Amino acid sequence: MERTWAISGIDLHVEVGGTRVARSLERELRAAVTGGRLPAGTRLPSSRTLGADLGIARNTVAEVYGRLAAEGWLESRVGAGTWVARRPGPPPAGADAEPPPPPALDLRGGIPDPSAFPRGEWAAALRRAVESAPADAFDYPDPRGAAPLREALAGYTARARGVRARAENVVVGHGFGDLLALLCRALARRGARRIAVEAYGHGRHRRIAAAHGLEPVPVPVDADGADVAALEGLDVGAVLLTPAHQFPTGAVLSPERRRALVRWAQRRDALVLEDDYDGEFRYDRRAVGAVQALAPDRVVYLGTASKSLAPGLGTAWAVAPAGLVPELVGLRELSGAGHHVPGQLALADLITSHRYDLAVRRARAVHRDRRRAVAAAVAGLPGCSLSGPEAGLHCPLELPAGVSEAAVSAEAARRGLALEGLASFGSGAPERGPAMVIGYGAPRPHLFAPALAAAVAAVAAHLP
Ligand SMILES: Cc1ncc(COP(=O)(O)O)c(C=O)c1O
Structure with a gap:
């Protein structure tokens, strides 16, 4: 009985009226099916449920279902239910104009392999967290994020990345882009008009800054990271940087520049946005703290x-100066966005039980091995070399002067591989020699070797 109830208790909006209820219901249902509101495969409520919901006899509904089934609009199976029938028909309009499928092989930078997501551990953490949380946890949430997650992140970022963090200063966001948008709006409200960004980086982050009131102004990047001295001449209220592992050149911000950066921010009353997107992924035992x-x-x-678990979780965090937190909270409330509490509680469970550390270590081992496989594969390409430290999920492959990044990308595409040149991450004219960004984090395990082979072949085809 319960099974029948569970699958028949389906809501369906139909407006019936007048004296000829059966006619009215039939017309409404036929129109909903032929008009596409109820597409093929849609399950309908049982005649008992729909009759009760509409205040009409069950038999009236059964008769209408029967007539529409006889016309081929519906399908019924005794004991199983009633569905909108699947009918062969012409392909949907515009079917030929569909975009081509993405290349099967992928070495784009900054993208982790989503198949590595530890589903079992996440599901177990979600169950543990949801079952043990007090009822209050499911009330309207704290705009900074769920308290257990903010506690866990304060402990984790302090322990693993050297951050000076307290739970009150942690703000959880829907991915990095969400927090960047909030921070840009807070800065714009304080009167800032521009934000310095590294000359090479994610175009999307530059567009987010611009969309939230701050014009991005590039600063050059070299082997020591962003050229912090170049900030002196700029009228900016903040700078967005990737100090631990510049994206995508791979440079590590030198100790002198880190100190100069902080002095600049203090002197200019400016804010530094430190994007530590892959700071946990260092393979040469020389991890740099925040x-x-x-x-x-x-x-x-x-x-x-995104890198330790999966981008689809859409979870990022900020540890902000105390004075900035109320502004971020105010903007978060105005943004209308809520937080998915169960997911936050699951992440808190993973972190406090140290399973998160295990996930990071597993991902680190995979990426370290891939980085080394890339180094071995490109060793035979004359005039080419990897740059940057053994870190992260990508590395630039420097090409001999004169080789066209665009030509290598096009050659890779012919081999079914998505591969980007460094210049595609630039915000202006290229500042350095040609290089391809090898995003070795992206492929599924069985596609890593073919992707790498395609990249090597695409580069080899364009060497002088
Ligand atoms: C430079 C950089 N910053 C930040 C992020 C993280 O962004 P999100 O949290 O939206 O995945 C990424 C991810 O690709 C990145 O490459």
Whole structure:
């Protein structure tokens, strides 16, 4: 009985009226099916449920279903239910104009392999967290994020990345872009008009800044990271940087520049947005801690679960100076966005039980091995070399002068591989020699070797 109830209790909006109820219901249902509101495969409520919902006899509904089934609009099976029938028909309009499928092989930068998401551990953490949380946890949430997650992140970022963090200063966001948007709006409200960004980076982040009131102004990047001295001449209220592992050139911000950056921010009363997107992924035992520890009142530290778990979780965090938190909370409330509490509780469970550390270590081992496989595969390409430290999910492959990045990308595409040139991440004219960004984090395990082979072949085809 319960099974029948569960599958028959389906809501369906139909307006019936007048004296000829059966006619009215039939007309409404036929129109809903032929008009596409109820597409093929849609399950309909049982005649008992729909009759009760509409205040009409069950038999009246059964008769109408029967007539529409006889015409071929519906299908019924005794004991199983009634559906909108699947009918062969012409392909939907515009079917030929569909975009081509993406290439099967992918070495784009900054993208982790979503098949590595630890589903079982996440599902177990979600169950543990949801079952043990007090009822209050499911009330309207704290705009900064769920308290257990903010506690867990304060502990984790302090322990693993050297951040000066307290739970009150942690703000959870829907991915890095969400927090960047909030921060840009807060800065714009304080009167800032421009934000310095690294000359190479995500175009999307530059567009987010612009969409939220701050014009991005590029600063050059070299082997020591962003050229911090170049900030001196700029009229900007903040700078967005990737100090631990510049995206996508791979450079690490030198200790001198880290100190100069903080001095600049203090002198200019400016804010540093420290994007630590892959700070946990260092393979040469030379991990650099967060710049934030040098000046917690000037630096907003930003981390994400996209690389350690999966981008689809859409979870990132900021550790912000105390004075900025109320502004971020105010803007968060105005944004109308809510938080998905169960997911936050699950992440808190993973972090406090140290399973998150295990996930990071597993991902680190995979990416370290892939980085080394890339190094071995490109060793035979004359005039080419990898640059940057053994870190992260990508590395630039420097090409001999004169080789066209666009030609290598096009050659890779012919081999079914998505591969980007460094210039495609630039915000202006290229500042350095040609290079391809090898995003070795992206492929599924069985596609890594073919993707790498395609990249090597595409580069080899264009070497002088
Ligand atoms: C430079 C950089 N910053 C931040 C992020 C994290 O963004 P999100 O949290 O939206 O995945 C990424 C992810 O690709 C990145 O490459």
